[in-house]
Amino acid sequence: MNQQPLFVSGDGGYHTYRIPALAVTPSGTVLAICEGRRNSSSDMGDIAILVKRSLDHGQTWSEQQLVWDDPENTCGNPCPVVDRETGTVWLLTTWNRGDDGEGAIIDQTSRDTRRVYITHSRDDGVTWASPQEITVDIKPPEWTWYATGPGAGIQIERGPHTGRLLVPCDHIEAETRHYYSHVIASDDHGQTWHLNGRTPQHQVNECEVVELPGNRLMLNMRNYDRSEHTRKVSISDDGGASWSDLTSDPALIEPICQASIRRLSWPDDDGKDRLLFSNPAHETERRNMTVHLSEDGGATWPFSRVLHAGPSAYSCLAVLANGDIACLYESGEEHPRESIVLARFLLGLLTEHF
Numbered sequence: 001m002n003q004q005p006l007f008v009s010g011d012g013g014y015h016t017y018r019i020p021a022l023a024v025t026p027s028g029t030v031l032a033i034c035e036g037r038r039n040s041s042s043d044m045g046d047i048a049i050l051v052k053r054s055l056d057h058g059q060t061w062s063e064q065q066l067v068w069d070d071p072e073n074t075c076g077n078p079c080p081v082v083d084r085e086t087g088t089v090w091l092l093t094t095w096n097r098g099d100d101g102e103g104a105i106i107d108q109t110s111r112d113t114r115r116v117y118i119t120h121s122r123d124d125g126v127t128w129a130s131p132q133e134i135t136v137d138i139k140p141p142e143w144t145w146y147a148t149g150p151g152a153g154i155q156i157e158r159g160p161h162t163g164r165l166l167v168p169c170d171h172i173e174a175e176t177r178h179y180y181s182h183v184i185a186s187d188d189h190g191q192t193w194h195l196n197g198r199t200p201q202h203q204v205n206e207c208e209v210v211e212l213p214g215n216r217l218m219l220n221m222r223n224y225d226r227s228e229h230t231r232k233v234s235i236s237d238d239g240g241a242s243w244s245d246l247t248s249d250p251a252l253i254e255p256i257c258q259a260s261i262r263r264l265s266w267p268d269d270d271g272k273d274r275l276l277f278s279n280p281a282h283e284t285e286r287r288n289m290t291v292h293l294s295e296d297g298g299a300t301w302p303f304s305r306v307l308h309a310g311p312s313a314y315s316c317l318a319v320l321a322n323g324d325i326a327c328l329y330e331s332g333e334e335h336p337r338e339s340i341v342l343a344r345f346l347l348g349l350l351t352e353h354f
Contacts, residue, residue: 001349002059003307006032006052006328007340009041012064016041017050019150020328020340021316023080026087028321029124030054032061032328033078033091034340041337045098047074049091053125057322058344067091067128068119073098075117075131079149081165083189089121090190092148092167093131106144106172114146115139120190138169138184138195145172145179151208151260151316159215161239165190168219170205171198178202181221183209183240196240204232204246206258210275212297213267219243220261220277220298222254229253229283233298251301252292253283262317264293264325264347273297274347278315278327281306286313286336289329291343293350303350307343311336320344 007017014036021033031051038046048069053062068075077094095117100110116139117131139146146169153167165186172179182198204221212218217236225232231252234243252259259279267273272295281290281304289312293303307327313336315329324344332338 001307001343001345003341003343005339005341006061007034007050007064009338012036013038015039016337017340018330018337019076019078019314020330021078021080021150021152022318022326022328023082023089023152024318024320025082025089025124026084027124028057030058030318030320030326031080031089031125032340032342033067033080035076035078036064043076044074044096044101046072047076047098049075049078049093051125057320057324058326058342068093068117068131070095077148077150079151079153079167081153081155081167083165084155085163086189087122088190089125090165090186091119091121091128092153092184093117093119094146094148102145106177108144108174113144116146116148118190118193134193137193139171140195142174143171144174146170147206149208150206150258150314152318154209154211156211156239158211161215163187163189164239166196166209166217166240168207168209170207176202179205179224181205181207181219181234183219185240197236197242199234199243199246201246208259208261209240210261210263210298213273218261218298220249220252220259221246222256222258223248224256229255231259231279249298252277252279253281254279255282255284255286257286258314260315260317260327261298262319264319267297276317276325277301278317278329280312280336287311289315289327289331291317291325291327291350293347305345305350308341313337
């Protein structure tokens with residue numbers, strides 16, 4: 001296994017780097033995306049979106065590049081999704097005034113609200129289009145807080161919704177203050193976006209989506225119901241328009257934190273319906289960054305490997321063009337905001353001791 005820090009807090013003009021996201025273009029270029037928090041580790045304030053590029057499957061990396069910055073304000077929650085048919089990398093993100101805190105936005109006492117933007121790159125992340133606001137298309141007026149990702153979206157590969165771009169999101173309702181996970185979708189290669197379904201129950205938010213056999217989708221979610229220190233899961237049979245009641249996955253414990261889930265192989269590849277999952281695998285603390293492997297579409301998770309036993313938090317998984325597995329995650333010795341590290345390894349790392 002190879003591990004290398006890509007973003008080290010305090011370097012490059014930013015106090016803290018957070019919220020990692022990975023994307024792999026059809027040509028094999030790897031994009032590592034994150035927030036650069038200019039003056040502090042706070043979720044608010046002057047925050048920009050940055051990217052580094054690798055042309056050799058994550059072995060070496062470019063200097064960090066600015067994707068979007070609105071000085072003094074918050075440009076965050078990067079969530080890329082790659083259109084394998086056009087080669088375009090779409091990047092969903094949120095914006096709010098740097099002096100508007102999350103609590104004020106939820107209370108509706110803020111000066112502005114949480115807005116949603118999209119940018120894209122057609123040259124493997126070398127250049128990025130000017131961000132365009134799409135709030136009116138995917139955020140109803142009765143929602144206050146809104147977040148894209150974090151992590152990455154997917155493009156549906158099979159069935160009646162083949163080609164659909166899906167981005168996992170979450171929101172809070174103004175009247176009830178309940179928080180839910182939901183997805184947004186594009187059926188025209190990213191030109192327009194629309195709101196798809198949300199979870200029937202609340203107490204979930206940051207999420208990722210993965211495609212399953214049989215034209216199904218699985219939403220894997222951060223869980224605030226502390227009667228169960230596990231991830232929550234929901235299934236869609238209609239391309240994300242509606243979702244089943246929430247269930248818990250007892251194999252995937254969590255301390256209330258973002259996580260990542262990604263497809264590694266389909267069952268008709270070699271008979272194994274392989275999914276990958278990463279998170280700080282601890283019931284109460286953000287530590288013990290672990291990658292899990294399922295060979296039955298998420299029904300069980302018998303294989304795992306700890307990447308970092310110390311403080312760790314958000315992560316994003318990707319399968320690289322050469323077959324390597326990559327996990328970009330927040331890591332440190334005293335706290336998980338010290339750096340964003342890329343781990344690269346082969347499938348055998350997860351299975352060789354079992």
